[in-house]
Amino acid sequence: MSIDTLPAATAVFDAEADAPAEPDERAGGREPLTKRGRVRLVFAHIAVYVAAAIFVSPIVYAFFSALKPNSEMFSMPPTLIGSEMRWSNFADVFAYGPFLTYIGNSFFVSITGTLVVLAVSTTAGYAFGRLRWKGRDAVFVLFLATLMVPQEVLVIPMFQVMQWFGWVDTYQSLILPFAFTAFGTFLMRQFFRGIPFELEEAARVDGAGPIRSFLQIILPLAKSAVAVLSVFTFLSFWNSYLWPLIVTVDYAAHGTLPVGLASFSGLQGTRWDLQMAAAIISMVPTTVLVIVLQKHLVKGIAMAGLGGR
Structure with missing residues (x-):
């Protein structure tokens, strides 16, 4: 390199040194956080951890309460762990009654009810969201208006209908009255309207009718929304208490878990220890379901209400 080229080379070197550093590919292509960004990230993590602790603390207290003797459930001052850990409480739950x-x-009512709701909501959502027919929007608004009616108002009319059909104290009465939900139809309709119409039009050019387009194109693309609706519906049937309490006569034969949890309270007192243990047991299936479908739940909730034409 000659002496004449040294100033130019030095200027180029200085310019490269002053230029902002390119994002490191090994760091995921993201620029390094500033001091303010790092502080915000720390506070965000702290807020998430605090919120998680607040929501988890009642479950932790219920779990340790299920291991206490019944006489120490309301001891003062309150303690998290009792004088002894009675793991036998979980076994005594099944000996106390037909748990x-x-x-x-x-399980039967929740799974069957969920399958019926999925069948009804997906087909109704497809009819409201993808098909064009006279009065569609007016019927849909009327359908959504049923969401404003509280369940307590419908209990007596539904019970009279069950009596008329002769379905009192049967599985049909526990499942069918809530199989035609406007919420499920609205959720599926919103998701279906976000799917490009060109996909369905291309299928119709190839000779596919509405039913085939629904089964082979639309429904496979709606797995996330179906997962969201499945979880919400399963939880609704699983936790339902008022309607099974009213429509069921023989609790030992057709009683569900919420009704069974109330059976630990009787004339001779309440077995709070067994009731807590039974509540922990009843939480296991729903917790496993949410964990298994977590990925689809996040995606479905994020996408279900974004589309529409």
Whole structure:
């Protein structure tokens, strides 16, 4: 390099040194955080951890309460852990009453009810969101208006209908009255309207009708929304208490878990220890369901209400 080229080379070197550093590919292509950004990130993590602790603390207290003797449930001052850890409380739950029957009935009612709701909501959502027919929007508004009616107002009319059909104290009465929900139809309609119409038009050019387009194109693209609706519906049936309490006569035969939890309170007192243990047991299936479908739940909730034409 000659002496004449040294100033130019030095200027180029200085310019490169002063230029902002390019994002490191090994760091995911993201620029390094500033001091303010790092502080915000720390506070965000702290807020998430505090919120998680607030929501988890009642579950932790209920779990340790299920291991206490019944006489120490309301001891003062309150303690998290009792004088002894009674793991036998979880086994005594099944000896106290027909708890296995309650669990089996809840699984049958929740799974069957969820399948019926999925069948009805997906087809109705497809009809309201993808098909064009006269009076569609007016019927949909009328359908949504049923969401404003509280369940307590419908209890007596529904019970009279069940009596008329002869379905009192049957599985049909626990499932069918809530199988035609406007919420599920609205959720599926919103998701279906976000799917490009060109996909369905291309299928119709190839000779596919509405039913085939729904089964082979639209429904496979709606797995996330179906997962969201499945979880919400399963939880609704699983936690339903008022309607099973009213429409069920023989609790030992057709009682569900929420009704079974109330059976630990009687004339001779309440077995709070067993009731807490039974509540912890009843939480296991729903917790597993949410964990398994977590990825689809996040995606479905994020996408369900964004589309529309």
